[in-house]
Amino acid sequence: xxxxxxxxxxxxxxxxxxxxxxxxxxxxxxxxxxxxxxxxxxxxxxxxxxxxxxxxxxxxxxxxxxxxxxxxxxxxxxxxxxxxxxxxxxxxxxxxxxxxxxxxxxxxxxxxxxxxxxxxxxxxxxxxxxxxxxxxxxxxxxxxxxxxxxxxxxxxxxxxxxxxxxxxxxxxxxxxxxxxxxxxxxxxxxxxxxxxxxxxxxxxxxxxxxxxxxxxxxxxxxxxxxxxxxxxxxxxxxxxxxxxxxxxxxxxxxxxxxxxxxxxxxxxxxxxxxxxxxxxxxxxxxxxxxxxxxxxxxxxxxxxxxxxxxxxxxxxxxxxxxxxxxxxxxxxxxxxxxxxxxxxxxxxxxxxxxxxxxxxxxxxxxxxxxxxxxxxx
Amino acid sequence: xxxxxxxxxxxxxxxxxxxxxxxxxxxxxxxxxxxxxxxxxxxxxxxxxxxxxxxxxxxxxxxxxxxxxxxxxxxxxxxxxxxxxxxxxxxxxxxxxxxxxxxxxxxxxxxxxxxxxxxxxxxxxxxxxxxxxxxxxxxxxxxxxxxxxxxxxxxxxxxxxxxxxxxxxxxxxxxxxxxxxxxxxxxxxxxxxxxxxxxxxxxxxxxxxxxxxxxxxxxxxxxxxxxxxxxxxxxxxxxxxxxxxxxxxxxxxxxxxxxxxxxxxxxxxxxxxxxxxxxxxxxxxxxxxxxxxxxxxxxxxxxxxxxxxxxxxxxxxxxxxxxxxxxxxxxxxxxxxxxxxxxxxxxxxxxxxxxxxxxxxxxxxxxxxxxxxxxxx
Numbered sequence: 170x171x172x173x174x175x176x177x178x179x180x181x182x183x184x185x186x187x188x189x190x191x192x193x194x195x196x197x198x199x200x201x202x203x204x205x206x207x208x209x210x211x212x213x214x215x216x217x218x219x220x221x222x223x224x225x226x227x228x229x230x231x232x233x234x235x236x237x238x239x240x241x242x243x244x245x246x247x248x249x250x251x252x253x254x255x256x257x258x259x260x261x262x263x264x265x266x267x268x269x270x271x272x273x274x275x276x277x278x279x280x281x282x283x284x285x286x287x288x289x290x291x292x293x294x295x296x297x298x299x300x301x302x303x304x305x306x307x308x309x310x311x312x313x314x315x316x317x318x319x320x321x322x323x324x325x326x327x328x329x330x331x332x333x334x335x336x337x338x339x340x341x342x343x344x345x346x347x348x349x350x351x352x353x354x355x356x357x358x359x360x361x362x363x364x365x366x367x368x369x370x371x372x373x374x375x376x377x378x379x380x381x382x383x384x385x386x387x388x389x390x391x392x393x394x395x396x397x398x399x400x401x402x403x404x405x406x407x408x409x410x411x412x413x414x415x416x417x418x419x420x421x422x423x424x425x426x427x428x429x430x431x432x433x434x435x436x437x438x439x440x441x442x443x444x445x446x447x448x449x450x451x452x453x454x455x456x457x458x459x460x461x462x463x464x465x466x467x468x469x470x471x472x473x474x475x476x477x478x479x480x481x482x483x484x485x486x487x488x489x490x491x492x493x494x495x496x497x498x499x500x501x502x503x504x505x506x507x508x509x510x511x512x513x514x515x516x517x518x519x520x521x522x523x524x525x526x527x528x529x530x531x532x533x534x535x536x537x538x539x540x541x542x543x544x545x546x
Numbered sequence: 547x548x549x550x551x552x553x554x555x556x557x558x559x560x561x562x563x564x565x566x567x568x569x570x571x572x573x574x575x576x577x578x579x580x581x582x583x584x585x586x587x588x589x590x591x592x593x594x595x596x597x598x599x600x601x602x603x604x605x606x607x608x609x610x611x612x613x614x615x616x617x618x619x620x621x622x623x624x625x626x627x628x629x630x631x632x633x634x635x636x637x638x639x640x641x642x643x644x645x646x647x648x649x650x651x652x653x654x655x656x657x658x659x660x661x662x663x664x665x666x667x668x669x670x671x672x673x674x675x676x677x678x679x680x681x682x683x684x685x686x687x688x689x690x691x692x693x694x695x696x697x698x699x700x701x702x703x704x705x706x707x708x709x710x711x712x713x714x715x716x717x718x719x720x721x722x723x724x725x726x727x728x729x730x731x732x733x734x735x736x737x738x739x740x741x742x743x744x745x746x747x748x749x750x751x752x753x754x755x756x757x758x759x760x761x762x763x764x765x766x767x768x769x770x771x772x773x774x775x776x777x778x779x780x781x782x783x784x785x786x787x788x789x790x791x792x793x794x795x796x797x798x799x800x801x802x803x804x805x806x807x808x809x810x811x812x813x814x815x816x817x818x819x820x821x822x823x824x825x826x827x828x829x830x831x832x833x834x835x836x837x838x839x840x841x842x843x844x845x846x847x848x849x850x851x852x853x854x855x856x857x858x859x860x861x862x863x864x865x866x867x868x869x870x871x872x873x874x875x876x877x878x879x880x881x882x883x884x885x886x887x888x889x890x891x892x893x894x895x896x897x898x899x900x901x902x903x904x905x906x907x908x909x910x911x912x913x914x915x916x917x918x919x920x921x922x923x
Contacts, residue, residue, distance in 0.1 A: 217871055217913045238871040241914030260871050260913070262817050262831045265892075283819035285891060304821060307873075315873040316865075317829070321822040348873075440639050442660035444681060445698040452694070454639045460907065464837075467844070467874065488693075494594055494615040494637050496684075496692040496725075497844065514662060515642075530837065531910050533917045536594045536637070537618030540910045 170389070170521040171433045171476065178546050179435055187436045187457040189543040191219065191524050193227050195431035199397075200231050203386075203423055206401025209416070213257050215384050215424030216242040218525040223545035224428060225249030236422040240270045247274065257381075259422065261286060261302055261318050268293035280343060282320050284331050291335035298340040299332050300381050301325040303366065305359045310347020310385060312470050319344065322362045326369045333375050341379030341417065342366045348425060349471065350385035353395050353403035357410070364411040381420040388429025388522045391472050397426070425525040432524025434462065434541070438516040439492055450505050451487045453512065458491010458498040462541035463520070464530035466500040476519040479509035493536040547766070547898040548810045548853065555923050556812055564813045564834035566920040568596065568901050570604050572808035576774075577608050580763075580800055583778025586793070590634050592761050592801030593619040595902040600922035601805060602626030613799040617644045620653055630654065634758075636799065638663060638679055638695050645670035657720060659697050661708050668712035675717040676709045677758050678702040680743070682736045687724020687762060689847050696721065699739045703746045710752050718756030718794065719743045725802060726848065727762035730772050730780035734787070741788040757785075758797040765806025765899045768849050774803070802902040809901025811839065811918070815893045816869055827882050828864045830889065835868010835875040839918035840897070841907035843877040853896040856886035870913040
């Protein structure tokens with residue numbers, strides 16, 4: 170997944186220290202694949218996955234909309250050329266003064282998942298459109314999905330009725346099937362829930378129009394994942410099953426699926442050692458770890474492909490760890506990672522599929538190490 | 547643990563957004579308590595715990611030495627007024643060019659835990675003093691201690707012999723009993739291991755002189771912890787038991803114990819809600835979470851005291867989560883946290899014991915949220 174452009178950049182620029190290189194051509198390919206897979210759905214790129222200005226500008230030019238988690242992200246999307254009407258403030262947890270700032274900037278679409286949040290939106294962004302997030306179980310997702318966002322469908326009915334009563338436009342339902350979702354059928358139950366809420370609101374004379382189907386579209390790490398087209402077919406079939414001929418407007422919010430495979434981290438082997446003469450595994454220490462951008466290795470959730478110049482030779486299972494003086498800064502240990510026996514101190518490695526959820530997760534300066542640099546080409 | 551000075555600062559300055567306030571008087575008290583508890587041990591402050599320039603300057607002035615994890619931290623210690631001889635490059639994972647830079651800056655004491663690292667130090671910092679880290683089991687520590695650092699004592703012998711052969715000064719042994727170590731007896735087994743290595747080296751004509759007893763000294767969170775004096779007594783007793791009248795030079799490396807209780811995070815309740823009408827727990831969302839500085843809530847390892855203006859009233863177990871659109875950004879859920887029923891949106895809360903391992907763990911800008919600001923007073 171390291172494209173020729175990325176390899177050429179590394180060969181000519183030879184940046185020192187760990188860094189991420191993002192190839193915009195891949196981002197554009199991914200955008201087009203989503204557009205083709207779900208031609209009737211609006212694409213709202215999840216800015217949090219990678220907010221690099223070049224990425225946002227490319228997507229704004231291609232016609233993408235933007236799912237923002239904060240006022241800062243709203244401003245990034247506007248700076249990239251998006252109009253406020255192409256922005257969704259998709260975080261269900263917002264300070265009232267942040268809602269007011271987004272409203273001032275022209276944002277008119279907000280996520281909610283409880284009556285308390287509806288009241289904030291009604292005060293700070295009168296007349297805005299709101300969608301209510303419902304809980305899903307996250308089955309099939311590789312990044313853990315907690316109960317943090319959303320409410321049960323029964324409560325979503327009350328939330329939207331309350332929004333309507335307070336003068337907001339009760340617009341629809343959203344959900345998220347869990348990040349790195351490899352089951353194309355995972356959207357079905359949530360679409361059925363959305364239909365349930367649509368019907369309950371219709372009985373109260375409130376017509377919902379929007380289903381925000383969230384993100385969850387995966388990046389290929391070590392295992393193959395279904396293509397965007399397969400997700401499109403499965404999701405469209407579920408919409409037909411549950412909504413028949415009266416299809417709602419739909420939104421998808423790809424983040425990882427848009428930029429994950431567009432980025433490669435260049436890192437360096439700092440040390441290879443054993444803990445005792447009889448140790449079964451070698452320890453390989455890199456100059457990037459959990460606090461330098463690879464936070465998604467938490468609980469070994471995301472397992473990145475690692476490319477070395479020795480690939481093809483004999484391998485040995487290794488524990489892989491980061492460079493900080495923190496015991497928790499270990500990437501893969503429960504399931505050791507096969508790496509070439511010939512791998513040695515000073516070798517460069519490429520960590521693929523790192524375009525999403527890396528640069529912004531990096532700590533400010535843990536152990537004095539600078540945050541992950543990024544080059545967008 | 548929010549001192550009057552901190553409360554006065556908050557009342558008069560009223561900083562917006564989440565922030566850490568550190569009271570230097572407490573840092574000074576802690577330094578003096580360590581000096582009194584172990585008067586014959588040199589104190590090497592673990593810079594990574596909180597590298598605020600004001601903290602480093604205070605400690606440099608009090609006569610502290612510095613345990614550094616990177617060249618950047620070495621430079622911070624030098625800028626704070628430490629001489630290079632008061633600095634230990636305590637990270638066992640170092641690039642050879644970083645060793646060379648530290649050597650150029652005058653640093654002459656380096657940690658190693660394998661032959662490969664010894665070779666780098668011998669090339670990049672010829673003639674330097676090295677100590678070899680041995681593994682401990684971390685029993686009794688609240689922050690997980692992995693096998694990431696150190697080697698078995700038998701291997702430490704080979705490592706130090708190799709260092710001596712390459713012209714380095716084989717100086718001693720280090721270990722770490724695990725962060726937030728609440729068992730004052732935890733140092734005993736490791737001191738016995740150090741003695742074993744000292745004896746084995748002596749038989750080969752190499753005289754070790756230094757035992758680096760690491761950090762691990764706790765901060766009081768919700769439970770009481772033993773005072774520095776109790777650690778001092780237990781550690782000194784172990785040194786006597788294992789080294790008799792020929793006590794080695796010793797080093798301690800407090801980080802959390804030096805600054806943890808000197809800091810308080812001021813945060814704000816952004817949302818309080820339930821997921822369904824029958825939900826047993828309320829969800830309380832703060833404007834700071836796992837990616838904004840409270841990374842040590844990982845696996846609910848560190849449980850901070852939270853002070854609200856409603857304390858004393860009726861409480862209910864709550865799930866506490868951060869403000870980002872990340873499902874993993876939940877602080878306490880497995881063991882819900884009792885918070886006042888009266889707690890509501892907009893309330894300010896104080897998260898105590900947050901002087902260590904917070905500001906530097908904060909992400910650069912995850913979800914667009916700025917890193918944790920800090921005020922040192």
